[in-house]
Amino acid sequence: MIDINLIPEPLRKKKRKAGAFGGRGFTIPREAVIGLIGGLLVLLLAVHVLLQITITHQYFRMRGHQKAWDQISSSQTNVNRVVTGLRKTQGNLKAVDKIRGKGWIPWSRKLRAISDQLPKGVWLQWVGVDGKTLLIKGSAVSKNNTEIISIHNFTENLNQSETFMKGLKNVETGLIKTRHVHQMPVADFTISAEVKGAGS
Numbered sequence: 458m459i460d461i462n463l464i465p466e467p468l469r470k471k472k473r474k475a476g477a478f479g480g481r482g483f484t485i486p487r488e489a490v491i492g493l494i495g496g497l498l499v500l501l502l503a504v505h506v507l508l509q510i511t512i513t514h515q516y517f518r519m520r521g522h523q524k525a526w527d528q529i530s531s532s533q534t535n536v537n538r539v540v541t542g543l544r545k546t547q548g549n550l551k552a553v554d555k556i557r558g559k560g561w562i563p564w565s566r567k568l569r570a571i572s573d574q575l576p577k578g579v580w581l582q583w584v585g586v587d588g589k590t591l592l593i594k595g596s597a598v599s600k601n602n603t604e605i606i607s608i609h610n611f612t613e614n615l616n617q618s619e620t621f622m623k624g625l626k627n628v629e630t631g632l633i634k635t636r637h638v639h640q641m642p643v644a645d646f647t648i649s650a651e652v653k654g655a656g657s
Contacts, residue, residue: 570621574614576607586652591625593648604644605633612648625650 571584571593581595597604597611612630615621622628631647 566620567623570618571615574611574618574621576611576614578604579607579611589652591650591652593650595646595648597644597646598638598641600641602642604635604642608633608644608646615648615650624653626653627651 568584571581575581576597578599579595579597581593583592583594585592597607599607608630612628616628628648628650631649634645636643636645
């Protein structure tokens, strides 16, 4: 094909090369533009992935902080429960201190003294403090009908025990009730002692 152009050469428009972008004197190859757009898309994709990783990391970090906070809250609840129990115990100890007074001996020694003075054929069912009174409840049995004598001997032995009497006064035998178990006489008794006040 023959191309005839009658326009003088300086006035002719230069043909743009195929596959190129740009204006006069400056052209960009199509491959470069496609590569630039592709690179930009890859960059945007990389930024997106990086943001997703950051968000996921922050989420799990927040979950970890929440879990730690829950554990701290649970521990705080347990601490508050223990502190409340300690305060209650301290209140009870103060109440006992008011009752026992100065120079009071441990109850373990007093119970040991009761055990040491216990005659043969006498056993205890209950030992405790009711208000300001120490109560001892028990029973006695004897083949020779001497159970009541054993009870009075037990009371006398307690009166003569310095360890038992420390912090106590007016040790007395209460009402004694007799009953029979398999034709064997059994005597139920109560011994009471007054707990001395503070400073006694």
